[in-house]
Amino acid sequence: MHSTMKNILALAVYAGEIMLKNGAETYRVEDTIIRICHAYNIPCVESFVTPTGIFVSIDPQDHNNDDNVITFIKRIQIRTIDLNKISQVNNFSRKLTTSYLSVEEGMDLLKKIDTLPKYPGLLKIIGAGIASAFFGLLLGSTYNDFFSSFFIAMIIYIAVSFIDKLHSNLFIQNFIGGAIAALLAIFSVNIDLGMNIDKIIISSIMILVPGVAITNAIRDYISGELLSGVARSAEAIIVAISIAVGVGAVMNTWIYFLGGL
């Protein structure tokens, strides 16, 4: 009995981990963990989720094992956005409440979800280009700017995902992304491909910018999740600063040393 309690808790925490790693809101992760434990008839669950870790305790309320409380802690270090996995885990927890699944079956299903493939690399690169280029048009850039931000965003995306593979940190990634954006924007204006450096830079760094993170942070603050609000806004501010430092470094070098040619 004791070991199955442990397994159920491991299952719930694993489901939460997949969701949190892929950018789910903290309240949704807490909800899912509690729902999974309830589905296996564990009434007393307390879960506390922040963007950097999951803490769950269950009280088995079982007289055979001295009323031991079992606790699981899971550190989350890398966070990306993968909405497909969140939606899959959500379906999974809904399935658990309506029909019975053994813990082992559940674990297998979750493992399958965890290794689900993303869109192919080329499609994502083109997606980055499309996203930035059309965003530029929304901001009122010209068609020349459209083409240059399309290519710049693709190059940034390739570079950033390459750096990501080298296990770098958030700062370096976004710094390099911003620097590439500024360099190529200056270059494209100098060869008369683009017109407005400003608009090209803004639209091509859109794929790095933590807009969703800052909105989610404020959502957390308003709904009372103060700790995750702080964590998320700190992350957003660091990303924004590193992009700005990257762009600023290149722009200042260009203006002061090369006279803004």
Place this chain on the structure above:
Amino acid sequence: MLLQFIFSFLSTLGFAILFNIPKKSLIKASFVGGIGWIAYVYSNEKFHSLIVASFIGACIVAIISEIFARKFKETVTVFVIPGIIPLVPGAGMYYTMLAVIEKDFSRFASTGSETMFVAGGIAAAILIISSLTRMIFQVSRRKYRKNIETH
């Protein structure tokens, strides 16, 4: 207006691919993004305030997302996150940080506070809509239960 819709639709589509949303929801999420942007542009022309416009745009995004989520049995996040992307103050945040680096603190204060208010408006809109729908569904579920008990 149609051109604006197409641009925001395609931009959202690009972000939806980056966020790896399920294949069957790609077009729907892009549609949400397009409609949200149209609402934003329209209310920006009407009220001349970025904050009000972002609030209204995000409200529309959240409402359509809740409807789509229930209709197509998907998580609301799948529609909301790509949908608010065109509205989100990414450029504002970038300008704010650039002002810090250039030591232009008055511009930092003005762009920074506007960015925070825009982000707050979007977040408030999503929160209000999601808690309203939760309340409405709670009421209708209770009614449904009462009907079962009485009949």
